[in-house]
Amino acid sequence: MQVHTLDKAVIINELQFGNGISHAVHEGRRADFALILSMFSDDVRDNTPVEKVEEINTTDQLLRQRFELQPPQQLRSDQSSYDISAQQAKLFHDSGLASAKLSHYLKPEVLAYLPEDTHDLPEEVYHNLSGHQRRKLTEAEPKSLMPADLYNQLVAAQRSFQISAQA
Incomplete structure (x- = not known):
């Protein structure tokens, strides 16, 4: 019964014991001192007063609007x-x-005048690319892989061509 009452007692610091911890130290009662210390909360947040700090959402756009920049x-x-x-x-x-x-x-001007429509490549590099490489840069979605049954499709197409050619 006493164990359950000790568990439910929220003992945070020495002020809740009064003079008990001081008497244990002065009288040399190590067991009492150890017992009292073991009942203290080991969570730092219990011992330290913590205030909730509200975070203010400040973005570059809000600051520019506030200071009219x-x-x-x-x-x-x-x-x-x-x-x-x-x-x-x-x-x-x-x-x-x-x-x-x-x-x-x-009205500030830009920091760098870069060539347009070169996909962020220097102009010399872009003009050295082949037409196929330039076309690949402009494709929005990558090409799909070849189908797994390509060989079967080619054989079927060849057979249908042979049948139509004989008819």
Whole structure:
């Protein structure tokens, strides 16, 4: 009966024992001290006050919207980036470096002008590919494997051709 009551007693730290642990230490009662320590909870979360921290969902898009920032600078060029670059070059020639910088800060141009429609390959490499390799790059889904009964289909097709040729 006493074992069950000890199991149900949630003893977390020495404050729940009062002076019992102190008396066991001063009087040299090692067995009592060991028994008291064994009844403490070994879970750190019981001994440490833990507050639930609510995680705030912050994404790049939310921060840009909150601080009213422009969209980030693009890494690769597309068709619209050539117009932006031409406009900044015209502003540089007409009004100088300060005007071109201001235009860049308001609407930044891309970091790299890469060739388009080369499947992320350098232009020299893409033009050295054969026509078959270029066609494979443009295929959306890979070719299916040859059917397992291909030989039977070829024999059947040959026999039907022979029968139609004799008739």
